[in-house]
Amino acid sequence: NSRCNNKVRMHEAKVVDMVDVEDIAEKAAFCRCWKSKNWPYCDGSHGEHNKITGDNAGPVVVKRKAT
Numbered sequence: 001n002s003r004c005n006n007k008v009r010m011h012e013a014k015v016v017d018m019v020d021v022e023d024i025a026e027k028a029a030f031c032r033c034w035k036s037k038n039w040p041y042c043d044g045s046h047g048e049h050n051k052i053t054g055d056n057a058g059p060v061v062v063k064r065k066a067t
Ligand code: FES
Pocket: 030, 031, 032, 033, 034, 035, 036, 041, 042, 043, 044, 045, 046, 047, 057, 058, 059, 060
């Protein structure tokens, strides 16, 4: 099949995560490969995923602008 999620909260019809902006310190990396064991955050699992599949997935990093 062509689904991207084979791991995260499989029983849910749609996986949606809410993170309060105030809870992000300087920056946070959010998983986009669906393989993280610390969902919704990136734990580096994309590296192994990319190696096995030839994919090029990586996180989205949300950070504060330097003031
Ligand atoms: Fe999924 Fe890093 S673990 S993007």
